[in-house]
Amino acid sequence: MSLRDRLRDDLTAAMRSGDAFRRDTLRLAWNAVYSAEKRERRPLEDDEVAAVLAREVRTRRESVEAFRAGGREDLARPEEAAIEIVSGYLPRAPSEDELRALVAEAIAATGASSPRDIGRVMGWLAPRTRGRADGRVVSGLVAEALAGSGAADPGAAVRGGGDEPR
Numbered sequence: 001m002s003l004r005d006r007l008r009d010d011l012t013a014a015m016r017s018g019d020a021f022r023r024d025t026l027r028l029a030w031n032a033v034y035s036a037e038k039r040e041r042r043p044l045e046d047d048e049v050a051a052v053l054a055r056e057v058r059t060r061r062e063s064v065e066a067f068r069a070g071g072r073e074d075l076a077r078p079e080e081a082a083i084e085i086v087s088g089y090l091p092r093a094p095s096e097d098e099l100r101a102l103v104a105e106a107i108a109a110t111g112a113s114s115p116r117d118i119g120r121v122m123g124w125l126a127p128r129t130r131g132r133a134d135g136r137v138v139s140g141l142v143a144e145a146l147a148g149s150g151a152a153d154p155g156a157a158v159r160g161g162g163d164e165p166r
Contacts (some may be wrong), residue, residue, distance in 0.1 A: 003046045004033060007053075007089060025082040029089070032056050050090055051130050057086050058134075091132050096141075099133060103141045115146045 001009075011030050014023040029052075036052050037044050044052070060079045067076040094102070106124045110117065121142050129138050 003049045003089060004044060007033065022085060025085045029053055029056055029086050047130060053086055053089050057083055094133055099138060099141055102128065103145050107145060112146060115143060118142055118146055
């Protein structure tokens with residue numbers, strides 16, 4: 001059963017069971033998937049559905065941060081509960097060690113040697129981590145790995161990347 005079908009079936013089950021909060025949360029997630037399908041003019045594949053759901057989770061996390069910053073814990077709690085529901089449809093997020101191994105594989109596969117190559121590495125990683133890992137975390141790990149390998153960059157001083165005064 002596809003992720004899309006599972007989401008639709010769970011929405012139907014929530015409607016029948018009378019669980020209003022779950023129904024409303026799944027309905028919002030389904031509407032996001034449906035809108036993306038209408039934009040693309042085709043049914044989405046599982047990885048695309050996961051990306052839409054990951055975007056929904058990210059939006060809700062930002063809402064939680066904003067509510068907490070504004071002292072509105074009463075609004076943050078339902079958003080966190082909705083995050084738990086939608087996160088249940090996402091694939092398991094890789095651990096930091098698994099991400100580091102994937103970053104190392106990407107650097108080797110792309111031949112990246114300096115921080116200038118971050119775009120090429122992220123291009124290789126994006127389809128492999130989409131919907132599974134936060135892009136900011138992946139980007140940070142890539143930048144960290146490339147900064148370590150970019151320390152011996154012979155052109156750094158010419159481009160002004162060194163610590164010497166100008």
